[in-house]
Amino acid sequence: xxxxxxxxxxxxxxxxxxxxxxxxxxxxxxxxxxxxxxxxxxxxxxxxxxxxxxxxxxxxxxxxxxxxxxxxxxxxxxxxxxxxxxxxxxxxxxxxxxxxxxxxxxxxxxxxxxxxxxxxxxxxxxxxxxxxxxxxxxxxxxxxxxxxxxxxxxxxxxxxxxxxxxxxxxxxxxxxxxxxxxxxxxxxxxxxxxxxxxxxxxxxxxxxxxxxxxxxxxxxxxxxxxxxxxxxxxxxxxxxxxxxxxxxxxxxxxxxxxxxxxxxxxxxxxxxxxxxxxxxxxxxxxxxxxxxxxxxxxxxxxxxxxxxxxxxxxxxxxxxxxxxxxxxxxxxxxxxxxxxxxxxxxxxxxxxxxxxxxxxxxxxxxxxxxxxx
Amino acid sequence: xxxxxxxxxxxxxxxxxxxxxxxxxxxxxxxxxxxxxxxxxxxxxxxxxxxxxxxxxxxxxxxxxxxxxxxxxxxxxxxxxxxxxxxxxxxxxxxxxxxxxxxxxxxxxxxxxxxxxxxxxxxxxxxxxxxxxxxxxxxxxxxxxxxxxxxxxxxxxxxxxxxxxxxxxxxxxxxxxxxxxxxxxxxxxxxxxxxxxxxxxxxxxxxxxxxxxxxxxxxxxxxxxxxxxxxxxxxxxxxxxxxxxxxxxxxxxxxxxxxxxxxxxxxxxxxxxxxxxxxxxxxxxxxxxxxxxxxxxxxxxxxxxxxxxxxxxxxxxxxxxxxxxxxxxxxxxxxxxxxxxxxxxxxxxxxxxxxxxxxxxxxxxxxxxxxxxxxxxxxxxxxxxxxxxxxxxxxxxxxxxxxxxxxxxxxxxxxxxxxxxxxxxxxxxxxxxxxxxxxxxxxxxxxxxxxxxxxxxxxxxxxxxxxxxxxxxxxxxxxxxxxxxxxxxxxxxxxxxxxxxxxxxxxxxxxxxxxxxxxxxxxxxxxxxxxxxxxxxxxxxxxxxxxxxxx
Numbered sequence: 052x053x054x055x056x057x058x059x060x061x062x063x064x065x066x067x068x069x070x071x072x073x074x075x076x077x078x079x080x081x082x083x084x085x086x087x088x089x090x091x092x093x094x095x096x097x098x099x100x101x102x103x104x105x106x107x108x109x110x111x112x113x114x115x116x117x118x119x120x121x122x123x124x125x126x127x128x129x130x131x132x133x134x135x136x137x138x139x140x141x142x143x144x145x146x147x148x149x150x151x152x153x154x155x156x157x158x159x160x161x162x163x164x165x166x167x168x169x170x171x172x173x174x175x176x177x178x179x180x181x182x183x184x185x186x187x188x189x190x191x192x193x194x195x196x197x198x199x200x201x202x203x204x205x206x207x208x209x210x211x212x213x214x215x216x217x218x219x220x221x222x223x224x225x226x227x228x229x230x231x232x233x234x235x236x237x238x239x240x241x242x243x244x245x246x247x248x249x250x251x252x253x254x255x256x257x258x259x260x261x262x263x264x265x266x267x268x269x270x271x272x273x274x275x276x277x278x279x280x281x282x283x284x285x286x287x288x289x290x291x292x293x294x295x296x297x298x299x300x301x302x303x304x305x306x307x308x309x310x311x312x313x314x315x316x317x318x319x320x321x322x323x324x325x326x327x328x329x330x331x332x333x334x335x336x337x338x339x340x341x342x343x344x345x346x347x348x349x350x351x352x353x354x355x356x357x358x359x360x361x362x363x364x365x366x367x368x369x370x371x372x373x374x375x376x377x378x379x380x381x382x383x384x385x386x387x388x389x390x391x392x393x394x395x396x397x398x399x400x401x402x403x404x405x406x407x408x409x410x411x412x413x414x415x416x417x418x419x420x421x422x423x424x
Numbered sequence: 425x426x427x428x429x430x431x432x433x434x435x436x437x438x439x440x441x442x443x444x445x446x447x448x449x450x451x452x453x454x455x456x457x458x459x460x461x462x463x464x465x466x467x468x469x470x471x472x473x474x475x476x477x478x479x480x481x482x483x484x485x486x487x488x489x490x491x492x493x494x495x496x497x498x499x500x501x502x503x504x505x506x507x508x509x510x511x512x513x514x515x516x517x518x519x520x521x522x523x524x525x526x527x528x529x530x531x532x533x534x535x536x537x538x539x540x541x542x543x544x545x546x547x548x549x550x551x552x553x554x555x556x557x558x559x560x561x562x563x564x565x566x567x568x569x570x571x572x573x574x575x576x577x578x579x580x581x582x583x584x585x586x587x588x589x590x591x592x593x594x595x596x597x598x599x600x601x602x603x604x605x606x607x608x609x610x611x612x613x614x615x616x617x618x619x620x621x622x623x624x625x626x627x628x629x630x631x632x633x634x635x636x637x638x639x640x641x642x643x644x645x646x647x648x649x650x651x652x653x654x655x656x657x658x659x660x661x662x663x664x665x666x667x668x669x670x671x672x673x674x675x676x677x678x679x680x681x682x683x684x685x686x687x688x689x690x691x692x693x694x695x696x697x698x699x700x701x702x703x704x705x706x707x708x709x710x711x712x713x714x715x716x717x718x719x720x721x722x723x724x725x726x727x728x729x730x731x732x733x734x735x736x737x738x739x740x741x742x743x744x745x746x747x748x749x750x751x752x753x754x755x756x757x758x759x760x761x762x763x764x765x766x767x768x769x770x771x772x773x774x775x776x777x778x779x780x781x782x783x784x785x786x787x788x789x790x791x792x793x794x795x796x797x798x799x800x801x802x803x804x805x806x807x808x809x810x811x812x813x814x815x816x817x818x819x820x821x822x823x824x825x826x827x828x829x830x831x832x833x834x835x836x837x838x839x840x841x842x843x844x845x846x847x848x849x850x851x852x853x854x855x856x857x858x859x860x861x862x863x864x865x866x867x868x869x870x871x872x873x874x875x876x877x878x879x880x881x882x883x884x885x886x887x888x889x890x891x892x893x894x895x896x897x898x899x900x901x902x903x904x905x906x907x908x909x910x911x912x913x914x915x916x917x918x919x920x921x922x923x924x925x926x927x928x929x930x931x932x933x934x935x936x937x938x939x940x941x942x943x944x945x946x947x948x949x950x951x952x953x954x955x956x957x958x959x960x961x962x963x964x965x966x967x968x969x970x971x972x973x974x975x
Contacts (some may be wrong), residue, residue: 057877057880057881058880058881059880059881059882066575068809069809069810069812069813072807072810073804073810073813073880074808076804076810077802080800080801080803083796083800084796084797087771087792087796088792088793088796090771091771091774091789091792094771094774094779095774095775095779095781095789097780098710098774098775098776098777100637100711100778100779100780100781103776103777103778104778105711105778105935106711106778107710107711107776107778107964107965108776108779109713109965113453116716116763116768116772117716117719117769119765120765120768121719121761121765124496124760124761124764125761128757128758128761128803129757131757131806132754132757132806132807132808133751133807134807135753135806135807135808135810136749136808136809136810137752137809138810138812139740139746139749139750139753139808139809139811140746141809142809142812143746143812144746145735146438147786151656187671191581191585191586192579192581192582192584193579193581193676193742194583195741195816195884197816197817197882197884199813199882200882202812202813203813204741204812204813204815204816204917205741205743206741206743207744208670208676208677208743209670209676210580210670210671210672211670213743219951226882226891228815228882228884229884230815230817230884230885231579231816232575232579232582232885232886233581233582234506234573234586234587234743235502235503235506235573236502237502237503237506237886237888238497238502238884238886238887238889238890239889240889241891243815257587260849263920267907269480307821309905310520318632321673326764327562327815336735359732365883369520417625
């Protein structure tokens with residue numbers, strides 16, 4: 052980098068688009084401003100009092116000028132508006148094949164959880180050339196996830212997940228800033244993003260991992276006794292969770308909601324807020340018992356539960372694309388083997404007491420030694 | 425002589441008859457000031473109060489800039505820095521910018537400009553000032569006894585749960601001072617409707633009055649929402665009722681919606697009066713009627729109206745849906761149009777004028793430059809995709825300082841210099857005035873222009889320490905702030921000096937048009953010896969022999 056840069060490096064797919072608007076606007080607005088300033092200076096000089104005398108003639112104003120300088124800016128503004136909106140859509144519309152990484156912001160640090168089990172503090176390792184979706188929540192106040200070189204930015208809010216995605220294009224180290232004021236050490240809430248070539252990333256992934264997020268989630272699922280009601284078959288007191296993620300759920304008040312991360316989160320922490328049709332509001336609230344980290348594990352586990360083909364009538368869920376488009380790192384292997392779990396098998400012992408329709412399908416992914424490319 | 429706007433000026437001050445007791449000489453006791461119901465004296469009370477607050481807010485700003493000379497946070501502690509930017513914002517917004525032009529120049533001039541003896545409710549006017557003082561008292565208490573660190577935006581749940589500072593006194597301060605601005609707005613609206621002199625039709629009103637009217641509407645309609653929001657914040661913080669804090673079942677984004685529903689229109693409370701001042705100054709120093717008078721007048725109302733519909737552009741990265749983001753982006757572009765119309769009309773006014781670059785005009789032209797940059801960079805922020813990158817960075821800081829400091833404060837100084845002879849009866853030294861205007865212009869650009877670049881590079885706002893690659897631009901900015909400080913300090917000295925030593929101004933030193941220039945300087949307590957009857961259009965020159973028909 053030179054000593055006096057005017058632009059941050061372009062290190063994501065979206066960076067080019069955003070820089071293009073920026074440069075276009077700098078040119079457009081710069082020239083407009085220059086034209087007006089020059090006009091003002093010329094007029095102020097030409098019609099200076101010492102040159103034109105103490106009195107100015109009344110000038111009859113051509114009325115059409117007003118319409119021109121009202122409508123011309125309008126059309127120019129609309130052009131910028133549509134361009135900006137188009138880029139915004141791209142910046143926030145997540146590609147189907149994105150890899151999920153969980154982030155938790157807290158005063159004054161960033162915690163990251165990869166579904167394969169790696170967790171990091173203030174460092175985030177991501178591969179180049181693959182879309183990454185950040186699923187982010189805050190443990191305390193509002194933070195904001197901002198990587199200038201990627202031109203992405205999203206507030207991280209307590210009580211709900213927010214999402215942002217990016218695809219790094221250049222390997223390197225980048226700053227991750229918290230850009231929403233969050234208290235004393237706001238300005239020290241700076242992380243480092245390591246964008247790595249795919250091979251390096253694989254090497255990094257295979258280093259020292261305890262257990263995948265789904266494995267941790269499975270343990271919690273049992274230790275918190277979720278399993279006693281969500282037995283996994285339709286006779287349980289709680290709805291079947293296998294295959295739930297990404298589907299549309301009918302609630303007892305007749306509304307329909309999409310079972311996304313925020314729905315799962317709310318249903319765990321504040322279960323009576325949205326009760327599934329046909330079930331009693333008997334589930335205890337886990338607010339205060341499950342912190343953000345555990346929540347990530349649980350949600351990763353629930354997302355990984357696959358709907359069994361044998362039992363399609365259970366619940367109201369209809370599988371949709373999103374449910375399967377939520378891959379862990381073994382994405383390419385997924386489509387070939389839906390519903391079964393031959394790839395890893397580390398989760399086959401799931402609910403010891405119940406017949407397992409809730410067999411998690413994609414769990415083994417990044418545990419050491421699992422098949423990876 | 426057919427142009428009588430000038431003739432009074434031809435009489436040397438020494439030969440002029442005593443203009444009767446001016447409002448300044450009408451009582452010299454402390455009580456005659458503190459219990460006055462004269463809008464002009466109340467304007468002076470405000471002027472003194474907000475000048476003090478401006479210096480206090482400026483002190484905090486300067487300490488911040490000093491801290492940012494080096495990347496390490498080595499001058500102040502993090503907590504102190506956080507308190508300083510919070511108090512800088514709170515004081516400048518609530519105790520300086522919002523009352524600045526309306527409560528001083530507006531208070532002083534609105535009745536004069538429409539030919540009235542006073543505002544419609546003189547007692548309420550005095551009450552507004554006392555409310556301001558009570559609010560400011562709470563604010564000063566907070567400043568003296570440890571400060572507050574929430575940021576002027578009070579975002580929840582930080583402000584309701586996590587901040588360990590004087591949140592409640594400072595929110596009470598803003599709550600109370602809000603009533604001051606509601607009452608001022610009410611007073612101005614009623615005055616404009618009911619107290620215009622005979623013949624002063626709506627389209628004969630000076631544009632300053634139009635902009636005051638638009639501002640007053642916003643003050644009355646938006647400020648109560650702030651009051652409600654702050655009250656809810658206080659309730660949540662004290663009684664732990666879940667409104668905004670998710671841990672209690674509240675919604676933190678709700679706070680942002682409610683806060684910006686006031687605070688975005690508040691930006692227009694700050695800039696609209698400035699636009700009114702600029703219209704007056706440009707008309708006076710070009711000796712011309714403002715080009716497109718009706719368009720300029722209605723654009724004020726359009727800004728006031730559209731200003732209510734753009735608040736959620738502050739939440740574009742907070743997780744609002746992409747569709748509502750689109751709507752708010754669209755509306756934000758729309759609100760830029762009436763502002764553009766004003767700039768074009770001001771520029772066109774210069775055409776075939778008789779232009780002199782006296783101090784107020786220099787400030788006004790500086791305003792045009794700043795407002796251009798501030799307005800155009802607003803387009804950057806309204807463009808959704810681009811906002812994703814520059815949101816909450818120094819780009820935003822630079823943008824709104826160009827509007828609120830470059831724009832509103834330049835206009836305030838333009839107006840102060842323009843009407844100073846009317847207010848004080850004295851002329852300030854022109855050389856020093858021009859010098860101050862130019863120093864301010866240079867200092868301001870040097871302070872804030874580098875911040876656009878800093879923002880695009882990604883320096884987040886409210887950072888006490890920063891990564892070393894941002895240092896060069898920060899040093900430039902701090903250097904500029906030093907120059908800017910000199911520019912702002914100069915008028916304090918020469919204006920005060922002029923009170924005693926300045927040349928007697930006479931009725932109309934600029935040969936401007938407007939009822940306020942038809943009465944003596946400083947005006948008598950009753951403003952006009954006889955009620956004026958208006959028979960001419962706004963800014964109309966080459967007036968008939970008899971200006972004011974004796975009513």
